[in-house]
Amino acid sequence: MQGARVNLKGWQQAAVAFGSAFGALLDPRRADLIAAPGETTGKPAFERVLQRMRDVLLERPRVIYTQVSHA
Numbered sequence: 001m002q003g004a005r006v007n008l009k010g011w012q013q014a015a016v017a018f019g020s021a022f023g024a025l026l027d028p029r030r031a032d033l034i035a036a037p038g039e040t041t042g043k044p045a046f047e048r049v050l051q052r053m054r055d056v057l058l059e060r061p062r063v064i065y066t067q068v069s070h071a
Contacts, residue, residue, distance in 0.1 A: 013040040 008016065020036035027033065 008040070016040045 017037040017040040020033045020040075024030060024033040024037075
């Protein structure tokens with residue numbers, strides 16, 4: 001069984017984002033309306049974050065712990 005994801009065309013995503021943003025302004029208690037614009041427009045930002053996370057993991061950074069004494 002697949003999730004509840006529905007693939008939308010670009011104009012449909014824009015309509016959902018705009019309509020949800022407008023609805024959230026009218027009723028800010030509606031968490032679904034507040035989340036919808038981010039879900040429909042956040043893919044490019046998410047992909048950039050994901051790529052940066054991959055880059056960091058490929059660099060294999062070392063974490064070094066040193067205890068600092070506060071005298």
